[in-house]
Amino acid sequence: MRDEHKTREMLITELRRCRRRSVELEAQVAEKDRVERDLRMSQEWLRYVLESVAESISVTDLEGTLIDLNEAAVRLYGLGSKNEALGANCFSFVAERDRRKAMEDMGTTLECRSTRCLQYTLVKADGSEFIAEISASVLRDGGGDPIGIIAITRDITERNKEEEAVRAREKYFRTLIENSSDAIALVDGDGTILYESPSAERLLGYRPEELVGVNLYELVHPDDMGSVTEVFTHLAASPGEVVTTQLRYRRKDGSWCVLEGVGKNLLHEPHVKGIVVNYRDVTERQRMEDALRQSEQQYRLLAENASDVIWTTDRDLNYTYVSPSVLRLRGYTADEVMRQNAIDTITPRSRETALQYMRQDEAAVAKNGSDPYTSRALDVEFTCRDGSTVWTETRVSFLRDAAGQITGYLGVTRDISDRKRAENALRESEAKYSALVENAKDGVVIVQDGKLKYANAYAAELLGYSIDELLDTDSLNLIAPESRHLVEQRRLLRASGEELPPVVELKVQTKAGAIKEVEISTSAIWYQGRPAVMAMVRDIGERKRTEAERLEHAAAVARAEQLQLSRERIVHLEESLRRDIAQELHGSVQTRLIVVQHRLAELERAASSEELSAELSTLRQELERLVEERIRPISRRLYPSILRQGLIPALQSLCDRFESALPVGLKLDDRLVRREKADRRFIPEEVRLAACRIAEEALVNASKHAKATRAEVRLELLGEGWLELTVSDDGQGFDVERVADGVGLLMMQDYAEVAGGHCTVVGTPGKGTVVAASLPLSTDDARRRDSALALEETSGRLVAVPASGRGALSCR
Secondary structure, rough: HHHHHHHHHHHHHHHHHHHHHHHHHHHHHHHHHHHHHHHHHHHHHHHHHHHOOEEEEEEEOOHHHHEEEOOOHHHHHOOOOOOHOOOEEHHHHEEEHHHHHHHHHHHHHHHHOOOOOEEEEOOOOOOOEEEEEEEEEEOOOOOOEEEEEEEEEEEEEHHHHHHHHHHHHHOOOOHHHOOOOOOOEEOOOEEEEEEEHHHHHHHHHOHHHHHHHHHHHHOOOOOHHHHHHHHHHHHHHHOEEEEEEEEEEEEOOOEEEEEEEEEEEEEEOOOEEEEEEEEEEOOHHHHHHHHHHHHHOOOHHHHOOOOOOOEEEOOEEEEEOOOOOOOHHOOOHHHHHHOHHHHEOHHHHHHHHHHHHHHHHHHHHHHHHOOOOOEEEEEEEEEOOOEEEEEEEEEEEEEEOOOOOOOEEEEEEEEEEHHHHHHHHHHHHHHHHHHHHHHHOOOOEEEEEEEEEOOHHHHHHHHHHHHHHHHEEEEEEHHHHHHHHHHHHHHHHHOOOOOOOOEEEEEEOOOOOOOOEEEHHHHHHHHOOOEEEEEEEEHHHHHHHHHHHHHOOOHHHHHHHHHHHHHHHHHHHHHHHHHHHHHHHHHHHHOOOOOOOHHHHHHOOOOHHHHHHHHHHHHHHHHHHHHHHHHHHHHHHHOOHHHHHHHHHHHHHHHHOOOOOOOEEEEEEEHOOOHHOOOOOOOOOOHHHHHHHHHHHHHHHHHOOOOOOEEEEEEEEEEEOOOEEEEOOOOOOHHHHHHOOOOHHHHHHHHHOOOOOOOEEEEEEEEEEEEEEEOOOHHHHHHOOOEEEEEEHHHEEEEEEOOOOOEEEEEE
């Protein structure tokens, strides 16, 4: 009985133990099911992320065998499905010429255990090749040992083509839009530069090796030193911190430039150990590469650190996940964005477009079904915290549940602000240059393969054609026959590579057959992807005519000046001859006549008869009258020697000489009298002689021809540099037009001009004549008068202007 009781107790104990074990096993099974369920959900979520990323992602083992790849990789390589690639060696997709290098790079990647960015030529399933950029990272197991490689592959063929196309368009419109990468610098914790990219030379003028080892503070503007020190100190003390700032930086030539720099503290990264600073742009790719290097272990690390913003929403567009990079893009933290609806984060002009495409895609899926990993790329404008907006390229794809039903959306958003600015700048440049060319006052044509491919409105007007008629016309047919050999000669020289003068003068033939002289300047350009020649055509016919007229005018002026000089030489020669004759009469002739007088007087006294004495006396008296009345007046008229005493004594003597035939009044300016009395040379000799000759000629005309009863001579100072001589009479006057070529009037003009002045004669029939001469007190100033006066006289020395019965004779 005791044994049975004991056995029963043992059975009860064992049963209790089994029950407890059963409960524990049930709990373990439940925990395992929960863990497996969570793992499946996590894997499914990561699978959605993997399949939604636009870049190709593939995983290989250590021998290069493909063990996994996403749908983007299937599309990239042109495969029908994943199964075609799984188990294949990844190097079979590398072109033969790059295969050895790829194998070596794989070994290097495994040795250095870091992410590497490489470029190869890859081969698609159909044998076509493309250029790819590959970022490769090592996968490790829990113990840290490498178990394979994950690679992100991007087809950059189109990117290269697009960059080439942009450069061609930039050259055509003469606009330099920077396409090169921004400068990148690596500095240590105290600001010493460890590395500079080659772009630094373009931006700052320094070669990279000149900057390595230099402390960045040495090149910072003194006024910015405080703020830069504060920002850099904060950055160096904050691992992983990203800071944007502006500063003035000294170029190699000593000038200052303003740089916008983005710095990221990677001092804690063992492979960097420095602070990466980017000038202005390309920070997004750099940050993406940094994020990819940090995502060596798992897909989530990739998403959390990518420069692109990765997000998911439910069907109602409420955010369910946003990567932290949204802070750099929009200024909001991920938590702040999670509380927003996706449609509220974009601008109204992008909102309608996005909703329209989403509705179209959902309708297409509902109707026809679609690839579960199909995505659409849209340009979307997001709002930012500071009120600004940012343009992005957003690639959106569907999220599905296990049954394939759409549960939400997955998006990858990339900042394309710089691209948008470049596109807008290019459009503005195109519009500006197009308007400039179309409204130019010169003809603009583009010649390609000898034919006109473009002509502006002015070129068509110049040649007499419509623009449509000019297009595809042989350019040689527009050149006049006499100029075609020059065009052919320039074509041959250009083809031989010889440098040509940029400007040439040719003759063109219009549609009507008219010949026009033009100036053509040419330059080589690219037009629609091919070499061409752009020509600026300017009509120079009017310029040629103007130049010919200018040359003719200059020749006329030269002839007039030569004529004026000849006239001056004639007057000087005439006056010199007068002086010589006067001296001869006054000296040799008059002296001999006086000797003859004395000899006649002696003969008169010694005459043998009174009759002979009377005859000799008569002869002597006649000779005395001849000397007094003829010889001496002629000598004084030929050259009045009294001029040496001054103009005023000479005029007084002249008036006295005419007093017997014509009463002459003399009025003198008191200032002139005082100044000449103080300095006999106050009035130049040429001016004295001219004034005396003009006054004498005017008085002779008044006494002999005008039948005047009185005359007046007036001499006045005009300002500081001129004097005016006026001779007036009350005679019968005369018709200026009838006597314009009179010798006396021409002589007065010549004397006035030789002295650098001018003379005016005004005659009024029945009322007398006025002769007015303006003469300079400085003959040097007078000789510099405008040569146009001389040119005017080439058509006539005297200009008569009759008015109301009066005549005015202007003698310049």
